[in-house]
Amino acid sequence: MNVLVSMAAFALAASITPGPVNIVALASGARFGFLRSQGHVLGATLGFVCLLLFTGFGLRELLAQWPLLVELVRWAGVLFLLYLAWKLASDNGQLGTGAATPSPSFWRGAAIQWLNPKAWLAAVAGMGALVGDGQAWLIWSFAAIYFLVCYLSVACWVYAGAYLTAHLRNPGQVRLFNRCMAAVLGGCALSLLHG
Template identity: 30%
Template structure:
């Protein structure tokens, strides 16, 4: 297996993970409020969550989950409620280290949980498993390849978004600027819910 043969998969995973959505918005918000180092756990949770989803999709679990519409609705509902709670938390917060600031960053487990309750993520990883099956000798090898690729690309993409959040934090001084940023990030998180429910 050569780098040239892997390039389409790498590009697919990169585009899938770097485009704006719930995880990228949360990485940006976490970077702005807590800095890069304290955001590593949630970014690792997102990356491992997506990588494990890709591995599970390659092993056949993704297709099984997507075959049950009631399960998809339950996953979407749980994911929506969690994203709304996070949006409310971000939107109501103020400047970091102030009385109205967010108390602590989102945890590693919450990052994994959020990814695993996203049917869009399952659809993307199931599509990747079908599209790139010829790169591996069997389901186990494909699960390892997709899991590693999606984890690495997600870690890279989320690191960029988190760094952007940290850069924004250095530019903001006044309380109203933080309020505006937090409201924009909260609205982007709410908008990401629309894609969760679109077919």
């Protein structure tokens, strides 16, 4: 039972802390609201759980043998996060239905996780620390726990963004908020170059 509690604590620490996925969730909640952002939440959650399962069932060894893959993922992640930051910064801030700007999708949420070096680090570190011997039941237990914790954590960021909507009353305020979030996301991306 202690290992399951440790898994939950690890999942919470890795999922609730600021990072690219949560910054996008916050901005999405502010721009599109809680319900329209659920595709991002589910995509990010399932994307990470798949990454965790792949890591637990052998990807760890592949990455150890091919360290260039880790570098490629890191650079792809940096470029993708900079692209998302640019999209946020260039948003016009218009409130309303957002028909011209679709809310973040399930697939974008999943892609962020696979291109997010923080997610790779969490998957490899979590599996290494908590499922070192690779027992299948522990891998599946960790994935189930992580699904619940990750979903709730990302949803909290979306909710916080949706709550901020009450304070973002005009396009200028929305643009300022988006540009601040873009700067944070860009900072996350650039910090990955030194990691």
